[in-house]
Amino acid sequence: MLEIWCRYVFVSRFGAHRRAPGFAASLCGALVAAATVVAAPDAVAEDVANAGFAYSHAASDIVVRYIEIPGELAETEGGTTLTIRGDGTATVHYPPYMRRAGDHTTTLPRAEVDALVASLVAKGVPQFDGSAVRHELHLAETARAAALTSGGGGVVLAAVTDASTTIVELALAATVPAGATALPASITHRAEWRGLRNDLARHPSVGTLAALAEAREELRALIDRVHTAAAQ
DSSP, rough: OOHHHHHHHHHHHHHGGGGHHHHHHHHHHHHHHHHHHHHHHHOOOEGGGSSSSEEEOTTSSSEEEEEOOGGGGTTTTTOOEEEEEEEEEEEEETTTTTTOOOOEEEEEOOOHHHHHHHHHHHHTTTTHHHHHHHHHHHHHHHHHHHHHHTTTTTOOOOOOOOOOOEEEEEEEOOOOOOOOOSSSOOOEEEEEEEEEHHHHHHHHTTTHHHHHHHHHHHHHHHHHHHHHHHHH
């Protein structure tokens, strides 16, 4: 369509070239090709709010994945999964033991996917370091035990059984360079924690876990919205 418009303007504006349709076709073809190269990165990636990261827009690429696995079922049935692809396709999968068992799919607007990706980045999913968080929890637990002992109280032992496992995955690429025709390879960042609710209840000052809990609540709310939209 762009090439047809170009030829029309070229010929109507420069009548002398009506005798050289091959030249007009060649020139317009080149302009179309150049426009396609410039537009290509925007077709496959989004630099979210100029924040220095991008994600694939391809339907084949998973951008966000959230999984919540109940502890007692981790080795057998799995858990609820939310998958969001680059084109906005969002699918919630409920395992067989749930009343809503099966897959439920809808399409999210581009702006909503942008906002979700930016939110997960702001909540630290790409920087999540399980070893560092465990060390921080160990220090917090030691300080808590010392405070109880110095206050004349005994050490309180806590055991958590069948704690759920929370997994958040986010696939990001570097910002698309000017003039690039392809999106740089994506890297999938993974934040995983077992017993998030219990650990955060005992140590609410651990900011990394608090941020992951906020991400989990945001994704759980999105699961409900996707299920509702798919049912309509």
